[in-house]
Amino acid sequence: xxxxxxxxxxxxxxxxxxxxxxxxxxxxxxxxxxxxxxxxxxxxxxxxxxxxxxxxxxxxxxxxxxxxxxxxxxxxxxxxxxxxxxxxxxxxxxxxxxxxxxxxxxxxxxxxxxxxxxxxxxxxxxxxxxxxxxxxxxxxxxxxx
Amino acid sequence: xxxxxxxxxxxxxxxxxxxxxxxxxxxxxxxxxxxxxxxxxxxxxxxxxxxxxxxxxxxxxxxxxxxxxxxxxxxxxxxxxxxxxxxx
Numbered sequence: 001x002x003x004x005x006x007x008x009x010x011x012x013x014x015x016x017x018x019x020x021x022x023x024x025x026x027x028x029x030x031x032x033x034x035x036x037x038x039x040x041x042x043x044x045x046x047x048x049x050x051x052x053x054x055x056x057x058x059x060x061x062x063x064x065x066x067x068x069x070x071x072x073x074x075x076x077x078x079x080x081x082x083x084x085x086x087x088x089x090x091x092x093x094x095x096x097x098x099x100x101x102x103x104x105x106x107x108x109x110x111x112x113x114x115x116x117x118x119x120x121x122x123x124x125x126x127x128x129x130x131x132x133x134x135x136x137x138x139x140x141x142x143x144x145x
Numbered sequence: 146x147x148x149x150x151x152x153x154x155x156x157x158x159x160x161x162x163x164x165x166x167x168x169x170x171x172x173x174x175x176x177x178x179x180x181x182x183x184x185x186x187x188x189x190x191x192x193x194x195x196x197x198x199x200x201x202x203x204x205x206x207x208x209x210x211x212x213x214x215x216x217x218x219x220x221x222x223x224x225x226x227x228x229x230x231x232x233x
Contacts, residue, residue, distance in 0.1 A: 070176075071174065071175040071176050071179050072175070072179075072190070072191050072193075072194060073175070073176075073179045073182060073188050074176060074179070
């Protein structure tokens with residue numbers, strides 16, 4: 001039995017920490033190995049939690065399989081997860097765009113630009129978000145007999 | 146639309162026939178986890194899957210699935226036996 005909800009929280013929190021740490025590294029605002037270390041450590045946490053959360057639980061296969069490989073319950077679940085994650089991903093992207101627009105226009109932080117780790121994180125998020133929805137809904141994955 | 150919960154006898158029929166979830170899943174064309182969901186009554190099957198299950202167990206659909214909580218088969222059998230004994 002694996003607690004998928006806890007793994008989901010750790011995975012997404014590590015992704016957020018990685019973005020914050022790499023933001024400072026890429027902007028060169030803080031010349032400190034602390035941020036390098038924090039970014040790399042968070043990346044390792046994302047990779048390590050990805051394996052039990054998505055690969056070993058079978059969620060990745062569920063959300064990335066062709067429709068003819070799934071049974072009716074899995075199709076319904078995948079359909080629900082994809083539609084939910086589509087909505088959430090749109091909101092996340094719009095909030096990021098709004099933050100960039102707001103900080104630029106208000107001259108709060110004009111050097112705040114979209115960085116490569118942020119784009120990579122959004123690509124990663126678009127792929128894992130349907131799985132996150134399933135993991136969050138079911139919480140505990142039951143091992144099949 | 147909120148759907149009603151369906152009760153079923155899948156677990157007792159599977160155990161009675163000495164099948165694993167995987168074996169039953171292969172026979173009715175679903176994933177073993179789906180059999181688990183059906184047995185726990187967490188998932189209502191489609192009409193097609195319900196008929197596949199009833200054809201596999203060779204029982205009418207209404208014997209396997211119900212909208213009411215299902216009594217054990219032995220209880221129904223006991224009632225039938227006692228009523229037939231009264232007639233005799």
